[in-house]
Amino acid sequence: MEKSTGGTRYDAVVVGAGAAGLACAGDLCAAGLRVLLLESDDAVGGRMRTDRVAGFTVDRGFQVFNTSYPQVKRRLDLKALRLRPFTPGVLVHTESGLLRFTDPSRRPKESRDLLSGRLASGRDLLALSVLSARDALAPASVLRGGADGTTLDALSAAHVSPRLVETFFRPFLSGVFLEDRLETSARFFHLVWRSMVRGTLCLPAGGIGAVPVQLAGRLPQDVLRTGAAVTVVTPEGVALADGREVRSGTVVVATGQRVAARLLPGLRVPDGRTVTTLYHAASRPPLEEPVLVVDSRRRFLNTCVLTAVQPGFSTDGRALVSTSVLGSPGPTDTDAVLRALGEVYGAETADWELVHRVTVTDALPAMPGPMPLSRAVRWAPGRYVCGDHRATGSVQGALASGARAARTVLADLRAGAV
Template sequence: MGSRRSVNGWDAVVVGAGLAGLACARDLGAAGLRVRVLEAQDGVGGRMRSDLVDGCVVDRGFQVFNTAYPQVRRRLPLRELRLRPFTPGFLVHTGRRRLRFADPTRAPRQALRGVGGGVAGPRDLAALATLTGRDMLAPAALVRRARDTSTRRALAAAGFSEGFVERFFRPFLSGVFLEEDLATSSRFFHLVWRSMARGTICLPAAGVAAVPELLASALPPGTLALESPVTALTDDGVVVDGGREVAARAVVVASSPTVAAALLPGLPLPPYRTVTTYYHLTPRSPLREPTLVTDVRRRFTNSCVLTEVQPGHAPRGYALVATSVLGADTAGRERTLRDALAECYGTDTGGWELLTARTVAEALPAMEPGLPLSRRSRRAAGRYVCGDHRATGSVQGALASGARAAREVVADLAGA
């Protein structure tokens, strides 16, 4: 690509308006560069989209929003999202009853009551308080430099009993990592646990799509072009929709992993996890509190009554239940899931209406031990890539990857 300003006036084209692409575009614009964002879909957000289905707010896959991420605090006026929190801790169904796990650093009395109720022994409760306090207070740089192993090994080294790991960590973290074996990088686990301890897990009033939409609203007018799929890269920019060329000095590919691999042959990508979320509508809430429910038998990763968190997610007089499972939607799976939910919520689910099911095929990258927490974005002269596959599978990772790509583009164009 040439070193002079393109004939169309664009210093950089960003391919994709997910979190990484929006963060990158915003930082490039703040550096004084003229930026064009090309998005194939009819809205921003990538995997972080919300739909209105029969009057219900349905996210494309169950997602929550963590207020503690540094990139979130830096970029977003949180008040505008109208956030409402989940209960700290969660409920786990053991097969016979629901046990409540309370965060000992936030609700010590509830946590201590759990010792007598068989939730955790004194050893496990002490180890949980120590782990949470250390991750919450330690500098993030220290956590990132720690020796990396699997999460399962790290939990054993922290002094947790195998029974507690199976009752507490494994059901809960399967919904965070989208894998059941606790094989995810312990460094990433500690960073996630740190963010949960320092922040609040919430839902925006308008669904998770409000997050990328708020980021996009800060872009200068004329920056974003929707329904503009990039089909190829050229020496001078990109080709849109198989015909029109858009010239730019630099191109940042911030698209889905599949599209990124097609546009940048040879791009290394980790395996991706798939998750499906089933949305059920019911006249009565099966749980009168905004709390996540997990299942020791791992028939689902988590379930919650969304309308207990955000009442506006369903029409008045109805409750909306979201339940996520690993993998794709298959024949008969929803029927089996209803049986599990009936047991876990202690109610008849036969009359629940299946509103919709949302499968996200590239929901989260696999993050095994040895995971680089950040990768260079530069792939070749004038070509860059960003996304959660270049950092960590989280809102923080996507935003940080976009920010890194912007820094590299600015530095390269300044020296051209």
């Protein structure tokens, strides 16, 4: 830690400076509380971190930034992030080559694969139109309150054909939910589809880590302390790894689910999804377009040329290709992915250099349907918990959970319950 807490007693201690913790701490500070935000790592962000590796900007796992999230609009200066968008839609590698799945209302001239029936039948096109219109136009509260099941149930109810499910939805959504059985909550699927129809997928110029850095920059001085690992939540506050204790009647645990379960014994948390992202450097880009590519054979989750989205991610002119796969593949599997990339991009990959590989355990909480879209943040008197595992596996879910925890803390303090 940067300095001793001495005899200071804080109104609230927030453990974990990921998106949820930053939102919670920010809202508590805005309400006038004396807050200490403790982060075990050397910087903020949690899973939203960016590194510089071999002259490239690489996120800790492939991540995109969705401009339509309400919490994002409320909390962030989007212009300062210097966002650059992906092309709306997705390229799907099929037996017929790369086919484009895109919203005809946005780019009708690029919807020939969809409109011609090469990718979807006329019935599928009608089903997609109804699904997208409903999810885009209905209030979010209606989608949250709808009947729940699995994503596969939702697609069946929307009359999407099994062919389109297997050709597009399963490979595409596997990269969104980090599972390939389409077992994720139907209500969450509808909210995600809504955000994609209404928003734009982008990348910040500084990588996804620029998002939590901006949130942290709005905190008052001396609120954030990095390198401060909390080992135990005590009756008086929290104990740190260096043996010191921070005193507070209010503690908010805003960590990932595994650490939260350790700090709050008895807390039930969902399983996590693990994903590995491979970053390859290529002498020339295999695709000039800033677009996400998925594989109908599901040999990987998704791939894209990051430098086609943000050219500044490379300092030497080489292209940076990101490819994500479920779990943690071994060397043989990694070689197979590279061969698949050669086929998908129609490029020679023998000279591609693997410059970085990152495996993220618990990258997302498992969200099998039916499931509640939010869980209680009050754990015990004066003890709270927030994070995407208490809401939905997204930046919106993490920020909203942090905001909810702050509201609950403030309500309890006003009521004298803490």
